[in-house]
Amino acid sequence: MMKLSLKSxxxxxxxxxVVVLTAPLWLTPIGANYPDxxxxxxxxxxxxxxYNILFGxxxxxxxxxxxxxxxGSYTAVWSFKLLSMNVIPAVLFSLLVSGVFALLxxxxxxxxxxxxxxxxTLAFAQMSYSLAYSVLTPITNGETGLQLxxxxxRVLDAMAGVAKTEGLPSTNLFGQIMSGYPGxxxxxxxxxxxxxxxxxxxxxxxxxxxxxxxxNQTRMKYTGFNTRPYLLSAFVISGMYAGxxxxxxxxxxxxxxxxxxxxxxxxxVVLMTILGGVGTLIGPLLGVGIIKYFENIFSALNEKVxxxxxxxxxxxxxxxxxxxxxxxxxEGWHLTLGTLFMLVVIFLPGGVMEGVTRLIxxxxxxxGIRASSGSAGDEK
Amino acid sequence: MDAILIQILNGLDKGGAxxxxxxxxTLAFGTLGVVNxxxxxxxxxxxxCAVTFQQVLTISxxxxxxxxxxxxxxxxxxxxxxxxxxxxxAIIDYAVPLSILFAIPVMLLIGVIMERGLIKYFYKRTHxxxxxxxFGLAIVIQEIVRSFFGAxxxxxxxxxxxxxxxxxxxxxxxxxxxxxxxxxxxxxxxxLAVIFAVxxxxxxxTFGMVVRAxxxxxxxxxxxxINVQKRFTIVFALAALVAGLAGVMYAPILPPDYHMGxxxxxxxxxxxxxxxxxxxxxAVAAGFLLGILQSFASMNExxxxxxxxxxxxxxxxxxxxxxxxxxxxxxxxxVMED
Numbered sequence: 095m096m097k098l099s100l101k102s103x104x105x106x107x108x109x110x111x112v113v114v115l116t117a118p119l120w121l122t123p124i125g126a127n128y129p130d131x132x133x134x135x136x137x138x139x140x141x142x143x144x145y146n147i148l149f150g151x152x153x154x155x156x157x158x159x160x161x162x163x164x165x166g167s168y169t170a171v172w173s174f175k176l177l178s179m180n181v182i183p184a185v186l187f188s189l190l191v192s193g194v195f196a197l198l199x200x201x202x203x204x205x206x207x208x209x210x211x212x213x214x215t216l217a218f219a220q221m222s223y224s225l226a227y228s229v230l231t232p233i234t235n236g237e238t239g240l241q242l243x244x245x246x247x248r249v250l251d252a253m254a255g256v257a258k259t260e261g262l263p264s265t266n267l268f269g270q271i272m273s274g275y276p277g278x279x280x281x282x283x284x285x286x287x288x289x290x291x292x293x294x295x296x297x298x299x300x301x302x303x304x305x306x307x308x309x310n311q312t313r314m315k316y317t318g319f320n321t322r323p324y325l326l327s328a329f330v331i332s333g334m335y336a337g338x339x340x341x342x343x344x345x346x347x348x349x350x351x352x353x354x355x356x357x358x359x360x361x362x363v364v365l366m367t368i369l370g371g372v373g374t375l376i377g378p379l380l381g382v383g384i385i386k387y388f389e390n391i392f393s394a395l396n397e398k399v400x401x402x403x404x405x406x407x408x409x410x411x412x413x414x415x416x417x418x419x420x421x422x423x424x425e426g427w428h429l430t431l432g433t434l435f436m437l438v439v440i441f442l443p444g445g446v447m448e449g450v451t452r453l454i455x456x457x458x459x460x461x462g463i464r465a466s467s468g469s470a471g472d473e474k
Numbered sequence: 475m476d477a478i479l480i481q482i483l484n485g486l487d488k489g490g491a492x493x494x495x496x497x498x499x500t501l502a503f504g505t506l507g508v509v510n511x512x513x514x515x516x517x518x519x520x521x522x523c524a525v526t527f528q529q530v531l532t533i534s535x536x537x538x539x540x541x542x543x544x545x546x547x548x549x550x551x552x553x554x555x556x557x558x559x560x561x562x563x564a565i566i567d568y569a570v571p572l573s574i575l576f577a578i579p580v581m582l583l584i585g586v587i588m589e590r591g592l593i594k595y596f597y598k599r600t601h602x603x604x605x606x607x608x609f610g611l612a613i614v615i616q617e618i619v620r621s622f623f624g625a626x627x628x629x630x631x632x633x634x635x636x637x638x639x640x641x642x643x644x645x646x647x648x649x650x651x652x653x654x655x656x657x658x659x660x661x662x663x664x665x666l667a668v669i670f671a672v673x674x675x676x677x678x679x680t681f682g683m684v685v686r687a688x689x690x691x692x693x694x695x696x697x698x699x700i701n702v703q704k705r706f707t708i709v710f711a712l713a714a715l716v717a718g719l720a721g722v723m724y725a726p727i728l729p730p731d732y733h734m735g736x737x738x739x740x741x742x743x744x745x746x747x748x749x750x751x752x753x754x755x756x757a758v759a760a761g762f763l764l765g766i767l768q769s770f771a772s773m774n775e776x777x778x779x780x781x782x783x784x785x786x787x788x789x790x791x792x793x794x795x796x797x798x799x800x801x802x803x804x805x806x807x808x809v810m811e812d
Binding site for chain 2: 153155202205206208209210212213214216217218220221224225227228229230357358361364365368421425426428429431432433435436439440443
């Protein structure tokens with residue numbers, strides 16, 4: 095087994111790390127190379143990878159993962175306010191708090207399966223959202239959102255003798271300010287770690303058991319496995335991913351609002367995971383990339399730009415084309431998203447990864463190579 | 475005592491809306507086995523039927539205002555008023571109830587198109603995929619409505635006759651200042667009527683009998699040589715109609731906007747699950763129950779004891795019921811437990 099296989103963990107990790115870290119280079123030609131968008135890619139990538147561990151492996155459709163994202167954000171901002179502007183404690187605390195939160199919610203929700211589970215998670219997420227807006231205002235600062243202020247104690251920073259700045263301090267990693275590209279690289283580092291953990295889970299006996307739960311939980315139980323601890327741990331792990339993603343949102347922009355917990359936010363991560371390919375390693379990341387990239391492009395378009403794009407067409411036709419496409423861009427970006435989503439679920443339930451697999455199989459057949467029995471989609 | 479009665483009434487009309495939406499949802503689920511996340515969008519479409527109807531009725535042209543003589547003043551006058559005078563004005567006044575006539579064919583058509591065009595292909599797919607595709611559809615419907623009607627709520631008014639409040643207090647021999655808006659009482663009566671109509675339809679017609687048999691055991695019914703599929707299309711259209719009617723009549727209570735469907739969808743799903751997936755009676759009971767509980771929780775006396783309870787009561791009840799009674803209040807065994 096010493097032969098270096100193309101599919102060994104280290105090769106995959108090396109390729110992945112290189113691809114992620116050089117993202118600013120290869121995203122430049124398609125106009126996606128600016129820090130804000132890159133950070134979003136990495137943060138939502140982490141969120142989707144984590145969600146995939148629950149939904150992709152065990153098949154439990156959670157509609158409440160945004161709650162963990164929100165909890166992570168709030169924890170991180172509180173850590174910035176009370177302890178230090180350093181991002182390490184913020185991320186660690188978010189990991190911890192969202193983990194505990196996921197443990198509580200998961201313990202209750204996982205008593206049910208199928209749609210009952212989905213509704214329970216949805217109910218908990220909506221409860222957190224409503225409470226964050228109303229009663230928990232002292233903690234969450236309600237509609238305004240939790241922000242840094244000049245009066246924050248920042249105990250650790252004070253002990254370390256960090257000089258007080260004039261305005262609001264910015265988040266940093268031992269002095270390195272976490273905005274722009276450094277912010278992206280910090281997110282990217284966590285994304286790589288997160289991807290490595292997910293890879294390890296996918297290829298471990300533990301991951302196999304999770305997949306077995308998805309394919310037939312009853313049979314799992316009859317063979318003598320207690321599935322609860324596996325499900326609960328998967329739930330907590332994916333909740334922690336969401337928490338860290340939330341913390342990273344606060345790192346790149348120290349502000350936390352309750353709208354991050356709304357169920358539409360949970361819907362978004364489901365969408366990304368499905369679009370890329372549920373249960374595949376790289377699929378959710380593709381989904382994130384596609385959605386965030388097109389969101390960025392489509393929302394920026396407006397009627398004027400469209401007229402320029404289609405100016406080559408004859409006038410009457412131009413106006414017609416513009417008025418139709420106008421529905422799908424700018425504010426209407428969600429229409430594109432919904433349509434795309436429906437098309438994917440109808441024609442490509444396995445997401446983009448299934449499409450890729452189909453293309454590869456078709457390509458091989460055309461070249462006369464016998465299609466390999468292993469599914470490329472699962473391992474790529 | 476007065477406060478409690480008011481809260482019960484408040485809860486009943488809200489519960490009526492929940493019950494109607496949940497009824498359609500359960501009907502579609504029990505017969506077709508489809509979890510329809512676009513059902514809230516149907517409710518919203520119903521409300522926008524009322525909006526469209528009202529806008530069509532009030533298409534106007536500028537007419538010289540005779541009451542101002544200093545200069546040429548023009549005011550918008552609906553064609554109906556120009557043509558028919560007072561009759562036209564009365565028709566416009568009754569736009570919302572009249573739009574039911576408009577909504578019935580529209581909602582039936584939308585239901586048939588949805589079932590034939592999309593839902594039909596998802597009978598054999600997993601529930602997760604059904605949820606996802608209808609979720610996508612809900613987004614699409616909602617965005618289309620927004621691009622036509624804009625993002626702002628469009629207030630609709632009830633007919634002038636019932637614009638005021640009913641003096642329930644004096645009618646029941648309680649205090650005189652106990653009053654309640656007429657339209658909400660009408661809504662309550664309307665939702666009860668629709669619920670009874672649906673139940674009577676299922677109970678006393680041959681068609682309804684087949685549908686109930688299909689809900690209990692689809693395979694056997696189709697083995698008996700009955701085209702279940704065709705009937706189920708009609709059932710889906712019926713479910714769409716019920717949701718649509720709920721929406722039409724709700725327009726004067728809550729100004730329709732494009733995302734009202736989503737807001738109600740989450741709640742009505744909770745209602746369905748609390749009632750028990752696939753149980754029509756459960757859906758109706760849970761709808762009224764949660765409506766009443768919600769309005770009680772928003773009383774100041776209760777809010778001061780448990781702050782924030784009004785925001786979360788429905789979800790809290792859902793969690794408790796699902797944990798204590800896994801299949802909801804009246805759920806049948808073996809439904810949605812795979």
